[in-house]
Amino acid sequence: MADHTHDLGVSKAITLHQNLLNSYAEKILIQKSLFLRGITRGLDGDLSHEVAVALMKHDALGAHARDELGLSEATATRPVQAAFASATAFSSGALLPVLAAVLTPVAWVSWGVSLTSVVVLAVLGVVGALAGGAAPLRPALRVTFWGIVAMIVTGGIGRLFGV
Known part of the structure; x- marks a missing residue:
C-alpha cells in the first residue's frame, strides 16, 4: 500500500514537472540554447537553438533532467x-x-x-x-x-x- 502511495506521489510530481516544463517551454528552450552554447563554446546562437529544439521536442523532461540536473537511467539509484x-x-x-x-x-x-x-x-x-x-x-x-x-x-x- 505504501509503495502505491509513494508511486502516486512520484507520478504526480513528474506530471506536475512535465506540465511546468510545457508551460515554460519557450523560457526553457532559451535556457537550453544558452546552456548548449556555454557547454560547447562552438555553437552559434541559431545552431544551439536548433539543437535545443530537437532535444526538447522528443522529451522535454528527460532533456532537462539529463542536461541540467545530470540525471539519467545510467545514474539512477538501484x-x-x-x-x-x-x-x-x-x-x-x-x-x-x-x-x-x-x-x-x-x-x-x-x-x-x-x-x-x-x-x-x-x-x-x-x-x-x-x-x-x-x-x-x-x-x-x-x-x-x-x-x-x-x-x-x-x-x-x-x-x-x-x-
Missing part, C-alpha cells in the same frame, strides 16, 4: 542492487574472521578473530590502494589503524554493558 552488493561485501569481509572464530581454540578466540581481522584490514587497505592507483603503505596503515580503533571502542562498549 536500491535492491545496492542492498545485495552491501550484503555480499559484508559477508565476504566477515568470512575470514568467522573462520578464525570456528578454527581457533576457545581460550584464544577473541585474539584469533582480532588478529585475523587486523591482517584482513591491512590486506584490503593494500588492495584498495592498488585498485585506486595509490601507493599502498599509507592507505593500509590508515585502514588498519582505524579498524583497530573501532575494535577497541566496540570492545570497550561491550565490556561497559557486560556483553
Whole structure:
C-alpha cells in the first residue's frame, strides 16, 4: 500500500514537472540554447537553438533532467542492487574472521578473530590502494589503524554493558 502511495506521489510530481516544463517551454528552450552554447563554446546562437529544439521536442523532461540536473537511467539509484552488493561485501569481509572464530581454540578466540581481522584490514587497505592507483603503505596503515580503533571502542562498549 505504501509503495502505491509513494508511486502516486512520484507520478504526480513528474506530471506536475512535465506540465511546468510545457508551460515554460519557450523560457526553457532559451535556457537550453544558452546552456548548449556555454557547454560547447562552438555553437552559434541559431545552431544551439536548433539543437535545443530537437532535444526538447522528443522529451522535454528527460532533456532537462539529463542536461541540467545530470540525471539519467545510467545514474539512477538501484536500491535492491545496492542492498545485495552491501550484503555480499559484508559477508565476504566477515568470512575470514568467522573462520578464525570456528578454527581457533576457545581460550584464544577473541585474539584469533582480532588478529585475523587486523591482517584482513591491512590486506584490503593494500588492495584498495592498488585498485585506486595509490601507493599502498599509507592507505593500509590508515585502514588498519582505524579498524583497530573501532575494535577497541566496540570492545570497550561491550565490556561497559557486560556483553
